[in-house]
Amino acid sequence: MGCSALTKLKAKRRHQQEIFTVCPIWFIHENLQKVLDVYTFNSLIGEGTYGQVHLATHKLTNQQRAIKIVNKRNIKSSELKNKFINEISVLKMLDHPNIIKLYEFFEDDNSYYLVTDYLSGGELLDYILKNKVLSEKNTAKYIKQALESVAYLHSKNIVHRDIKLENLMLESNEPNALLKLIDFGTSIISSPFKKLKTYKGTISYLSPEVFENEYNEKCDLWSIGVIMYILLSGKMPFGGRDEGEIIRCITKGSFNIKGREWIKISPQATDLLKKLLNPNPKLRISASAALSHPWFTANIQEPSQSIDLNTVLSNLLNFRAEFKLQKAVMCFIANNLMSQAEKAELAQAFKCFDTAGDGKLSENDLNKACKKVLGYKISNEDIKKIIKEIDADKNGSIDYSEFLIATMNRDKLLSAERLEMVFKAFDSNGCGRITGDDIKELIESHEMEDSYWNKIVAEVDANGDGGVDLKEFKDMMLSCL
Structure with a gap:
């Protein structure tokens, strides 16, 4: 009955087309269960002023996560509470391979619990301390990823305001592990034309204009310039015996690139460094412009041949999801069940196709990818159709999670075991x-009438009993193969 019933339902659906949006934020919300009923706590991996970070395992999916536990006694002030709430609000909006992912959060009488990616590679700072000065090629690799995360943030009018080595972490200990930007407690959503006034961040990484209490998103570029200087030289560009002396050095805006450690550094590297550390924010390079700098072309190789761009692009171009519930389930799988290893190759492919470095794929990006990988162009009309099919949140482009949904290995991810999970x-x-x-509760949506969610179920309810049983669910998902 499954296949024939599903075929009839597909035909029925073609006469009932309506706009349906689905996005990762659907599944990021407060979990009202007890955290210990959902996760097994394994070990303490970090400790700070406001709480601890534990490695934990999700009981249903067996996925490893990091859980930040914030003791309520440690954030009694309204400022600290707002910082915590702000971090959740901003992280829910973000969907980029170089930004830490928030999965859910919990609250009990004593603590808040923030569940994020587990980044086993540790802080970039620790990597530097272990390896001292990095080569230009390795520095370029990390600076480019930091700029890609910032270009994405700025495209969404978000200013991070506390970019530093401690807030850049490696996803794993693998040689090509992704760099991830973390800690969005001081970030802010700001109009491109609005000047920020509040003093935020870590002194050594702050730009001159921040101390004048009038700055914009360009402060993040200065911070990346400071990091680039450290990676190339092993030293801070602006030093001092105390905070006052450091601030005077920063506001003066001059830094030394004439020492012994700079002899082998290329003119292209110092050119980009000067543009990032320009004390005049109006003349300081933007993140998107920095990504086009020739220093990256000279130092970063094409993706490894181990990445099968042909198969990835073919999956992207041929993606189809007939039913709304299919799209919701695939979004859930991409955001909650794919392991780091399963995402790694796709993340590299996404970054390869994202020629603008803004964290989304446009019509132009897809045209370039087809020409580069397949050797031919696809008509603009067909490209529009492909984007329309994949663009689940209807923002006119393909976001990172949408890319994962369209390109993931369906044979593996739609196994009987995962479908049952x-x-x-x-x-x-x-x-x-x-x-x-059930769907309404899972995504905590109270904006739509119950009839809306019942219609989504009715699309795949082959026996018409008002619900989707496991067999109907598997039939629906396996029709994607």
Whole structure:
């Protein structure tokens, strides 16, 4: 019955097309269960002023996560509470391979719990301390990734305001591990034309204009310039015996690139460094412009041949999802069930196709990818259709999670074991069926009427009993193969 019933449902759906948006933020919200009912705590991996960070395992999916525990006694002031809430609000908006991912959060009488990626490679600072000065090629690799994360933030009018070595972490200990930007507690959403007034950040990384209490997103570029200087030389560009002396050195804006450690550094590297550390924010280079600097072309090689760009692009171009529930499930899988290893190759492919470095794929990006990988162009009309099919949140481009959904290995990710995991996650009350109420509860949406969610279920409810059982669920998902 499954296949024939599904075929009839597909035909019925073609006459009932309506706009449906799905995005990762759907699945990022407060989990009302007890954190110990959902996660097994494994070990303490970090400790700070406001709490601890533990390595934990998600009981249903077996995925490793980092859980930041913030003791409520440590954030009694409204400023600290706002910082914590701000971090959650901003992270929910972000979807980029070089930015830490938030999965969910919990609260009990004593603490808040923030569940994020587990970044086993540690801080870039520790990597530097271990390796001392990096080569230009390695420096270029990390600076480019930092700039890509910042270009994405700035495209969304978000200013990080505390970019430093401690807030850049490596996803793993692998040689090509992704760099991830973390700690969004001091970040702010700001109009491109609005000057920020509040003094935020870590002294040694702050730009001159921040001390004048009038700055914009260009402060993040200065911070990346400071990091680039440290990676190339092993020294801070602006030093001093105390904070006052450091601030005077920064506001003066002069730094030394004439020591012994700079002899082998290329003119292209120092050119970009000067543009990032220009004391005049109006003349300081932007993140998007910096990504086009020839220093990166000279030092960063094409992606490894181990990345099968042909297969990735083919999956992207041929992606189809007939039903709304299919799209929601695939978004859930891409954001909650894919391991770091499964995402790694796709993340590299995404960055290869994202020629503008803004964290999304445009029509122009896809045209260039087709010409480069396949050797021919696809018509603009077909490109528009492809983007329309994949663009689940209807913002006119393909975001990172949408790319993962369209290009993931469906044979592996839609295995019987994983489908049963997802079914259990959607079947919130464990009754053996997914109903409209289950979907509404999972994504915590109260904007739509119950009838809206019931229609989504009805699309794939082959026997018409008002819910999707496991067999109907598997039939629906396996039709994607």
